[in-house]
């Protein structure tokens with residue numbers, strides 16, 4: 041415990057504190073210089089004093105001094121890996137570079153291992169290896185066997201005796217990394233100093249430090265948003281790309297209009313009978329929709345009625361207790377709902393069915409839909425609660441003032457007014473149900489069928505995605521790639537639902553604002 | 554400056570009230586009307602903050618009583634006590650007694666819904682339901698089953714809209730949304746909605762604040778007409794309006810009634826200096 045603590049403390053002392061101190065010092069240098077300038081001129085009745093207040097000059101100085109250096113440092117750190125790898129690969133003999141990609145990757149990883157080992161050797165051993173690999177005639181030639189033994193003594197296990205060219209490449213790589221690391225730090229220091237001198241000399245009375253700082257802050261925020269957006273698009277495009285790969289093997293019409301889900305091994309070009317089986321999307325879509333509808337049948341009435349109670353009937357005290365309690369449901373991880381369904385609800389329905397003579401599968405549409413419904417109750421109730429609360433109080437008073445009862449007011453005025461928003465809330469909940477995975481994986485079953493029986497098992501898009509990816513399939517095979525096609529379809533469905541729901545919710549908001 | 558203004562504006566105002574007084578006498582009504590609403594020592598608290606301090610007021614039947622006073626003095630609060638609309642505000646607490654026809658309306662055995670059906674209210678801010686114009690008016694009659702068929706309901710809606718002076722503007726768009734009307738039209742829609750349920754008492758909180766002079770005149774005519782059958786309490790910021798339409802006036806100030814009496818007396822011969830100052834526009 042105390043060791044971990046001391047690790048954090050030393051980490052803080054070496055990596056966090058010094059930069060903070062240096063940056064603060066620079067900040068104050070800027071501030072003081074600006075204050076000094078201001079003082080000199082205040083006596084010389086100069087109408088145009090300091091443009092920006094001194095702290096802005098300090099911030100300006102600190103930002104301009106270190107930002108370029110930090111950017112260079114980061115770019116360098118990102119670029120150095122690939123660059124060094126390229127340089128090392130150039131030193132490999134032609135026999136290696138002709139090999140296929142997989143084997144080359146293997147060699148690169150062996151070089152990496154050797155390089156790691158080198159860092160554990162002491163200087164003498166290192167010199168020995170260095171002289172050997174340079175082919176220095178004067179030195180004692182080192183057998184690959186000896187090298188392996190040497191490494192073994194340092195707990196670095198090599199599969200084979202390393203070829204001399206591997207050792208040479210590892211040594212070269214190590215040198216380059218060291219060189220690059222020094223270079224990186226030196227560049228950081230030099231650029232910082234240069235930028236500091238430049239920025240310091242540019243602190244003048246009329247320097248628009250405030251605008252400069254604002255601009256830098258704005259770019260920083262833009263950068264953060266760009267990163268968020270770019271990653272989203274990156275994910276979508278990579279899924280799209282794999283989906284296109286899938287559709288090159290399985291025609292889209294077989295996927296979108298197929299009614300049978302039966303993926304099979306088929307080796308295609310590399311052998312087998314070339315029969316990949318059938319990838320009909322419809323049974324999965326049906327299962328997804330069916331289970332979601334059951335979930336909504338459970339969640340919408342309960343969620344909506346509890347929201348109406350909370351917002352229209354409950355007193356402030358009850359509301360302050362019951363609302364958070366209901367929202368705790370939303371905090372339960374879905375895997376917990378999943379095994380609740382598997383262990384409790386499924387067997388319960390099965391036994392209950394047996395009592396009345398119904399044959400209910402332990403994993404069934406009913407079980408999965410019911411538990412999923414419970415999961416989305418808090419979602420619907422808290423959204424509906426907000427929407428109902430947004431209906432102006434004056435409408436309620438208008439209705440009550442005409443002598444209508446509370447429930448007349450709710451059903452005739454409040455709910456109609458809130459209806460578009462409530463529809464939006466239900467659709468947001470539906471898109472959650474459609475994308476839900478853990479509950480259906482555990483409770484819905486894996487049978488991709490097209491049937492109406494709520495007591496029988498069905499499967500969903502998400503379940504099949506999990507199945508296809510966790511199986512032991514080759515990555516390029518349609519069996520795996522279909523997961524991307526499924527994922528993309530799911531994404532499109534929920535996206536459309538969400539967009540439409542948000543559109544409705546927003547339109548409704550405008551009515552009162 | 555102030556003085557001249559007062560003199561100018563007072564003269565026509567007084568003429569008007571005298572006209573009304575004459576009109577009243579020609580109607581041959583009993584001189585002493587029976588009391589419809591009696592308030593005794595009414596205090597209202599919003600949480601810790603007290604908004605009304607011991608209000609005693611008698612509101613006569615089949616007449617118009619106006620409540621005047623500077624903003625925030627508690628006129629709306631008092632009005633909302635009469636139909637127990639303050640019940641819907643969680644933090645609001647009312648003490649004292651209010652009797653309508655001699656019955657305590659804060660009596661636990663009383664049915665609030667029935668009470669509110671007997672007491673119509675026009676709110677300070679127009680609050681049409683997000684329904685069609687027709688459905689807005691028909692809302693109350695439908696709930697209380699006032700009409701037995703569609704034709705009767707149509708007629709009731711039309712009559713209410715005519716009385717509120719809105720019929721000509723909306724007769725072609727009865728199925729259009731009530732929220733699509735202008736602010737003043739919405740206000741008249743709410744007035745029509747309130748009278749459609751045929752209440753005994755009508756509470757009006759600044760019903761003409763968003764209306765132009767012509768629409769205001771229509772509403773004032775309506776009030777005058779309703780007076781023979783209904784008890785009306787109106788909050789207004791317009792001294793002229795109070796003088797024109799009401800028989801009695803109560804002047805509120807900082808949560809208390811400073812002065813209350815015959816409208817003519819309040820406006821011609823106020824007993825309290827504050828009332829004098831307020832109606833002559835010296836403060837408020």
Ligand SMILES: Nc1ncnc2c1ncn2[C@@H]1O[C@H](COP(=O)(O)OP(=O)(O)OP(=O)(O)O)[C@@H](O)[C@H]1O
Pocket residue numbers: 599604623624625626627628629630631642677
């Ligand atoms: N819902 C409420 N919660 C808390 N305080 C309130 C509430 N409604 C009114 N008040 C307070 O009660 C006092 C009286 O308000 P009220 O609305 O009755 O004034 P008013 O005479 O109608 O004013 P105006 O002429 O501006 O409409 C004010 O001080 C106000 O701040």
Ligand SMILES: [Mg+2]
Pocket residue numbers: 628629630677758
């Ligand atoms: Mg008011």
